[in-house]
Amino acid sequence: MSTPETPAAPTPAAAAVAEVRSPLSDGEWHRLHPLTPLMKGGLFLVVVIGIVVTNLRDRLIAVFLPGMADEYEYAGDPVDYIIANDLLILAALVVLGVLVVLLAIFWLSWRFHTFRITGDDVEVRSGVLFRTHRRAPLDRVQGVNLTRPMIARILGMAKLEVVGAGLDANVKLEYLSTPNAEAVRGDILRLASGRQLAEARRETTGSARGRAAAVVSAGITGLIEGEEGADDHPASVVHLPPGRLIGAHLMSGSTIWLLLLVVGVVIGSVIGTPWLLFSIVPALIGFGAYWFRQITRSLRYSIAPTPAGVRITFGLFTTITETLPPGRIHAVEIAQPLLWRGLGWFRIRVNRLSGRAATDSSSQQFSDVLPVGTRADVDRVLRLILPGLPGDALPVVLERGILGPVADDPYTNTPRRARGLRPLSWRRNGFLLTPDALLLRSGVLRRALVVLPLARLQSIRLSQGPVDRALDVANITGHTVLGQVSGSLGILDRAAAVTLWTDAAAAVTAASSRDHSHRWGTTPAEPTAIDVPPAHPAAIDVPPAQPAAIDVPATEPVAIVAPPAEGSP
Amino acid sequence: MTISPDQPTPASDSPTTTDATVAAPTGGDEALDAGTYDAIVEPRSENRLPLGDGTWHQISRKYIVVQLISHALFLALVIAAAVVLGLVLDQAWVWIPAGVVVVVTLATLIVLPRQARSIGYQLRGDDLVFRRGILWQRMVAVPYGRMQLVDITHGPLDRGFGIAQLKLVTAAAATGVTIPGLTQAAAERLRDTLIDVAETRRTGL
Numbered sequence: 100m101s102t103p104e105t106p107a108a109p110t111p112a113a114a115a116v117a118e119v120r121s122p123l124s125d126g127e128w129h130r131l132h133p134l135t136p137l138m139k140g141g142l143f144l145v146v147v148i149g150i151v152v153t154n155l156r157d158r159l160i161a162v163f164l165p166g167m168a169d170e171y172e173y174a175g176d177p178v179d180y181i182i183a184n185d186l187l188i189l190a191a192l193v194v195l196g197v198l199v200v201l202l203a204i205f206w207l208s209w210r211f212h213t214f215r216i217t218g219d220d221v222e223v224r225s226g227v228l229f230r231t232h233r234r235a236p237l238d239r240v241q242g243v244n245l246t247r248p249m250i251a252r253i254l255g256m257a258k259l260e261v262v263g264a265g266l267d268a269n270v271k272l273e274y275l276s277t278p279n280a281e282a283v284r285g286d287i288l289r290l291a292s293g294r295q296l297a298e299a300r301r302e303t304t305g306s307a308r309g310r311a312a313a314v315v316s317a318g319i320t321g322l323i324e325g326e327e328g329a330d331d332h333p334a335s336v337v338h339l340p341p342g343r344l345i346g347a348h349l350m351s352g353s354t355i356w357l358l359l360l361v362v363g364v365v366i367g368s369v370i371g372t373p374w375l376l377f378s379i380v381p382a383l384i385g386f387g388a389y390w391f392r393q394i395t396r397s398l399r400y401s402i403a404p405t406p407a408g409v410r411i412t413f414g415l416f417t418t419i420t421e422t423l424p425p426g427r428i429h430a431v432e433i434a435q436p437l438l439w440r441g442l443g444w445f446r447i448r449v450n451r452l453s454g455r456a457a458t459d460s461s462s463q464q465f466s467d468v469l470p471v472g473t474r475a476d477v478d479r480v481l482r483l484i485l486p487g488l489p490g491d492a493l494p495v496v497l498e499r500g501i502l503g504p505v506a507d508d509p510y511t512n513t514p515r516r517a518r519g520l521r522p523l524s525w526r527r528n529g530f531l532l533t534p535d536a537l538l539l540r541s542g543v544l545r546r547a548l549v550v551l552p553l554a555r556l557q558s559i560r561l562s563q564g565p566v567d568r569a570l571d572v573a574n575i576t577g578h579t580v581l582g583q584v585s586g587s588l589g590i591l592d593r594a595a596a597v598t599l600w601t602d603a604a605a606a607v608t609a610a611s612s613r614d615h616s617h618r619w620g621t622t623p624a625e626p627t628a629i630d631v632p633p634a635h636p637a638a639i640d641v642p643p644a645q646p647a648a649i650d651v652p653a654t655e656p657v658a659i660v661a662p663p664a665e666g667s668p
Numbered sequence: 669m670t671i672s673p674d675q676p677t678p679a680s681d682s683p684t685t686t687d688a689t690v691a692a693p694t695g696g697d698e699a700l701d702a703g704t705y706d707a708i709v710e711p712r713s714e715n716r717l718p719l720g721d722g723t724w725h726q727i728s729r730k731y732i733v734v735q736l737i738s739h740a741l742f743l744a745l746v747i748a749a750a751v752v753l754g755l756v757l758d759q760a761w762v763w764i765p766a767g768v769v770v771v772v773t774l775a776t777l778i779v780l781p782r783q784a785r786s787i788g789y790q791l792r793g794d795d796l797v798f799r800r801g802i803l804w805q806r807m808v809a810v811p812y813g814r815m816q817l818v819d820i821t822h823g824p825l826d827r828g829f830g831i832a833q834l835k836l837v838t839a840a841a842a843t844g845v846t847i848p849g850l851t852q853a854a855a856e857r858l859r860d861t862l863i864d865v866a867e868t869r870r871t872g873l
Contacts, residue, residue, distance in 0.1 A: 239873070241873075264839065264873050426872065452839070452873065554871075554872075555872075555873070557810070557814050557838040557839050557840035557843055558808055558809060558810040558811070558814060558838055558840060558843040558845070559808070559809050560806060560807065560808045560809075561717060561806075561807045561808075562804065562805060562806040562807070563715075563716070563717050563804070563805045564803070564804045564805075565803055565804070568711060568713050568715045568716060568805075569713075569715070570715075571715040573717060576842070578808075578838070578840035578842045578843045579840055580839050580840055580841075580873070581840070581841050581842075593715055593717070597717065597718060597720075600807070600809065601720070604794075604795050604797075604809040604811070605794070607795075607811050608794040608795065608811050608813070608869075611811065611813055611814075611871040611872070612813075612869070612871065614871065614872060616872055617872035617873075
């Protein structure tokens with residue numbers, strides 16, 4: 100099992116040749132794993148075989164269990180016809196022909212399915228009759244996912260998905276052998292980061308031979324532990340025991356619904372017909388399947404820092420390893436449902452561009468960064484996914500933000516006069532604007548804290564309805580990319596909300612102008628330039644030259660204390 | 669009209685600020701203000717969201733004409749359908765839904781003129797601000813660098829009156845800034861300006 104992907108028609112390589120380590124990402128066109136069509140067309144074959152078997156069921160019974168066959172005569176049965184007319188050879192030839200044609204189609208589709216990784220893009224060409232050519236610019240890469248479904252894992256293959264910014268914008272390389280997929284992932288992330296090449300070259304030397312050896316053993320180790328190659332496998336910072344995971348799911352809102360349903364059914368069967376009791380069975384089966392799916396997809400969870408970003412792995416049967424480069428997280432929510440409070444558990448969800456269609460069922464899966472964890476876990480995960488957050492800001496997030504209002508906390512809360520609109524949570528419902536993030540705290544029964552990194556915020560809305568106006572309050576919504584985290588917070592003091600809206604708008608501009616995470620590996624050319632806020636203070640003294648300077652809203656006061664968030668975790 | 673040099677964007681900041689001369693247009697642009705309303709209608713309460721400083725641009729007076737015509741056409745269609753069904757085909761039930769639709773449309777028509785006067789937008793140094801609504805006030809600030817594309821649409825009726833609708837698209841679907849009833853010239857001018865400014869302030873997603 101050597102590297103199966105052979106170079107296709109050699110095209111002039113882009114400038115990236117010398118920068119990368121894997122032979123697959125040298126800027127030339129390459130093919131995918133030869134078993135790819137089987138994996139993709141495998142389902143089709145299974146369906147065909149299923150149809151054939153179903154139609155020949157009676158005959159198969161007759162062949163293998165002669166006693167059980169009834170004596171019905173199949174008029175016009177093709178098998179009878181073939182036997183009767185001595186056409187066995189012809190029939191075998193036809194079957195053979197169909198197989199050859201299928202194989203030829205598979206082979207053609209494999210041959211025409213090529214990919215190329217240059218210094219600027221990832222490109223995939225596919226299709227025999229209808230050609231598609233998809234190209235994704237590397238500086239817009241939102242992440243790289245490595246997916247290994249059960250069967251592919253047994254065969255030592257993996258699917259690589261380069262996540263783009265948009266709906267259905269992913270570039271999929273399916274399938275590659277697992278070591279190749281890992282090498283390509285590393286290359287893509289390194290190229291996307293724009294890291295200096297000398298650096299990249301330094302760490303590559305001598306790994307080619309080791310990788311060849313790894314290929315051989317990959318199938319075996321993959322079968323046993325299903326984990327990454329040892330060199331590529333950083334230790335997880337969070338250990339998630341299966342017991343906690345199961346407990347967390349059992350104590351979620353769906354359990355309450357199940358209990359309510361059971362109570363309802365019991366009452367209904369007592370009052371009405373007892374037959375209603377039987378409807379519990381399908382409900383239980385449904386819930387069981389739901390829990391099973393939820394739990395298995397979160398098992399084998401790990402989260403770890405890598406030079407290219409945070410690496411999150413999850414899934415028992417289909418294992419997904421996603422790599423999130425810095426600055427790809429658009430919103431973070433730390434939440435604690437009511438039932439988890441006694442146990443001190445939290446969940447962390449994020450909004451990110453998953454490059455999938457909105458209807459894709461797996462989008463929820465991709466939004467859970469920490470399915471359930473203790474406070475220490477939350478602390479560690481937040482440090483990973485919000486590297487821009489200064490260390491001393493974490494208490495603001497944790498103690499004051501999640502665990503609720505404390506004395507002299509910096510959050511601006513709902514005013515007392517409007518407590519009718521937030522009868523329980525008005526003491527907690529509040530916001531805090533830092534130079535890097537907008538923090539929104541809400542909820543008493545379900546405590547939640549939303550962190551919106553300003554460098555990613557798309558727009559900010561300030562709104563007020565008639566009731567709000569009567570109480571002199573207003574609502575704020577920070578718009579981020581589509582996801583499960585909502586950035587809205589209602590019922591804030593009007594003056595405070597207006598100030599927040601103005602300040603946040605200016606802070607967003609400032610934060611995004613010092614954000615370099617689209618090429619996170621490049622250190623900003625002159626980091627010192629950031630520390631000198633007004634580059635030319637004298638210019639202000641030249642009034643006629645800058646008449647528009649007056650129109651510029653006050654962006655200057657925003658303290659530029661934190662270095663840009665491009666730092667690696 | 670230049671970006672003042674005391675912006676926090678460092679000069680080393682890649683191509684984004686190399687061309688610091690493209691300006692965010694400020695007030696006094698003829699194309700934007702030709703044939704528009706001249707005062708924004710606000711709620712009377714003191715607790716309303718303040719307009720703040722800066723020049724507000726408003727939408728064309730023709731917008732309301734187009735809206736009246738299209739609503740009237742819709743009303744006529746509903747009434748005609750109801751009459752045919754109710755009188756000719758003897759379907760008495762049809763008066764209920766038809767009545768509801770007519771009442772709702774008439775109510776919309778009544779608030780429409782005031783609503784149109786409440787729509788405004790402001791081109792600030794770093795972002796565009798859009799506001800609308802009287803009973804339900806809404807203000808959205810969109811930084812120029814966040815714009816992914818700018819859409820201009822106009823239907824046949826809009827074309828007849830020379831107005832267009834401009835839509836700003838960011839990576840967030842919820843941003844939803846759609847400025848209706850701009851004059852053709854204003855829409856194109858605004859689009860070109862926005863694209864120019866967005867180009868110089870391009871940021872990551």
